[in-house]
Amino acid sequence: MEMCYRVICAFLLLALLSCLLMRKHKRKPQAKVRLPPGSTGWPYIGETLQLYSQDPNIFFATKQKRYGDIFKTQVLGYPCVMLASPEAARYVLVTQAHLFKPTYPRSKERMIGPWALFFHQGDYHMRLRKLVQGSLAPDNLRGLVPDIEAIVTSMLDSWDGRVVKTFHAMKRFSFDVGILTIFGGRLEERHKQELKRNYFIVDKGYNSFPINIPGALFHKAIQARKRLRQILNEIMSERRRKGVMNKDLLGCLMESSSDKDEHLSDDQISDNIIGALFAAQDTTASVLTWILKYLHDNPKLLEAVKAEQMGIHETNGYGNQPLTWTQTRSMVLTRRVILESLRMASIISFTFREAVVDVEYNGYLIPKGWKVMPLFRNIHHNPQFFRDPQKFDPSRFETAPKPNTFWPFGNGVHSCPGNELAKLEMFIFIHHLVTKFRWEVEGSQSGIEYSPFLVPKHGLPAKLRRASGTISSDAA
Template sequence: MVSTVFYVFIFLLALLSYIFIKRNNREPHKRLKLPPGSMGWPYIGETLKLYSQDPNSFFAAKQKRYGEIFKTHILGCKCIMLASPEAAKFVLVTQAHLFKPTYPKSKERLIGPSALFFHQGDYHIRLRKLVQGSLSLVAIRNLVSDIQAIAVSASDSWVSGQIISTFHEMKRYSFEVGILAIFGHLEERYREELKKNYSIVDRGYNSFPTNIPGTPYKKALLARKRLSKILSEIISERKEKRLLEKDLLGCLLNSKDEKGQVLTDEQLADNIIGVLFAAQDTTASVMTWIVKYLHDHPKLLEAVKAEQKEIGKFNDLNNLPLSWTQTRKMPVSYKVVLESLRMASIISFTFREAVDDVEYKGYLIPKGWKVMPLFRNIHHNPEFFTDPQKFDPSRFEVPPKPNTFMPFGSGVHACPGNELAKLEILTMVHHLVTKFRWEVVGSESGIQYGPFPVPQEGLPARFWRESSS
């Protein structure tokens, strides 16, 4: 009897030891703790708290209380927020394979599930190379005069005497530049149909996702189908004419993978709409802020004017358009662009999702949780940017520390069109300060989100032609 009890005891001890060792070998992350923070109310988390105030204040207060890594629950998701350069690099660059890009399905449906920024792996690498190639410095250097012509055309109506929405006008300009980069010189009928239907998709993109007829989201879905049809016509026409254009559509059409497969019309359409979406609101937001910052800083405006009028005077005397070389030699204006990108931080954060349990600085980032590097918190950290709430372009006379300035993201999912965006912005700055003077109308403070931050009401302003004297 005693021996039986002894053997049972030995067996149970061995079993417990096995379970303990197995658990410790297989689940080391279970011993880690979650970052500090509050998850808010059941189901709704802290979403109401986030949207009842300036989102930047919400994130700044969290960082002040909990540090540079903290948890929360917003928009129906359990989230880990990261507010340090090291953490942003960890998620976006060095361990990017552990974090996949993630977007709500409702937004995927409007842009198209094959758009490159919804993917990772081989498909993403292939598409990114194509987009980057068509928007590289070599590819866009010949677009300067065309972009300048678009700026002139877009601003023709500004001097009607009416108050205009600066953001609305900059969106019109950005859309036309996007069309140029994607299609080259597209026929007017196609351009107008794309513009009309894309604007409906744009209005529904951030609306409540419902299929009820008449709602902005349902209208957007229908407009998205019409966009596919229009793009299919453009693609068919290109294929028939066998044109070897070097614009984005040309690069996509002429691409074959290692098996000789070409992209389907659906993949082409999704990526074209994705690039249009990425090219419009963000760039338009930055340019709207530049108009405001220059208006609010008269001495800086005069310095930018002096730089740009010197270029304009030379071109007028020699009957020349703005050149690529000139856009690369605008040091004062370029620092204004960089500081505007830092101050406004149009992309305040980015969404990723942990594909496995991940350890970071002793904390657990659980599989399936959203992970959000907070670019704005980093850009407004006094440790990296002295007096961060002050608009001071001179701070960029010295390059910022690595991973402290990421206006276009970082890593494999960084914006592939950042050079086009900077060219587009500098071209508009040149046209703006050499041809116009302006005043902001109404409130000069306040920010609205839709979802990108822009000055209140899109910065209403009145413009006049600058005298030629």
């Protein structure tokens, strides 16, 4: 009897220990995998107002200092995980990109078009990306240099002696270059003007509150978006009727067929053309605006850049011969100015992704459906990677940055395919600006606007004057 009692007690004790061990084992992953630290702010609103009403440097830096390189928040009604280390950004955008899909608010997708390549991943995305990259290959860009140069000189000549909001002028410039790249300079003037008029209505309503009622900016933008589709239909119909397919972006899209001999639909082509216009405009215009300000604020640097560009200018007979692709590749100091402007301004502060499954990273859980935001600005302004990061210092690019610390155009399969075009615009603009003009910034030279890209206050009003001893390209 006593033996039986002991056996029963031993069995119960063993069962209890087993139960405790099982419970401990079940809790173990939960103890290890937890949500990142941070605050989600107010219900639904979260911390949206804090993010969009102040310098993003302050918002991100405060969070990073308090919580570390990974923290949670809530923005635009979505729970988010923000990542401020190069390793984490690479994890999301490159090494484990299949776990995270690109994501945009529904109103943005509707404005541009659901078939635009940056809303997709997988086979369709790769097909479209190859087409865009092919149309922007160096051989094609080389042929665009004279046309981009003509756009630059025309813009600067029209600016001579006037006070102009730099950012707005750069938006028009970037739009004209986008039209050139997409349509190859063969677009009828009536189509160009209609595209420009309706595109800028769409652009104005792109970041407005999505209220689709008559009179609202969003409603006007939606109507203008429909007209853009009609104009693009006309252009495609004319090309097909004439039987001529050019090697511009539109031609590449219209001639493309998949392995199954499937051609892109007109809706798919239109969405990607409008997407290309958006991608080509605000970011490039913002960087060009900052370049003008940084050069203005650094007279010694401006003189050094001018000396480099005057050497090329003299080689070209003081403007009697056009710039060449090879010459733009030889602008060593100017290139460093562009790279430092991209780092300092960090126009794209972050990018949005969405976890397609529950993801564990560095002991933290990123739940399925949560937004994930690699913070390019934090990385670009981290003193561990860039000494004295708030100082504008192009000499830092005399040597290559540490791997994965400089991503002005993103990284991975969704990095910007037009980055070489954007830099080409900057090279040509700087060349003609510093060799032919002098300029002064009007009004306050401090302050930043967030709309949503960072630009100097009031779009940087500036007055250009032709430098003594120079003449316009038309007069030449």
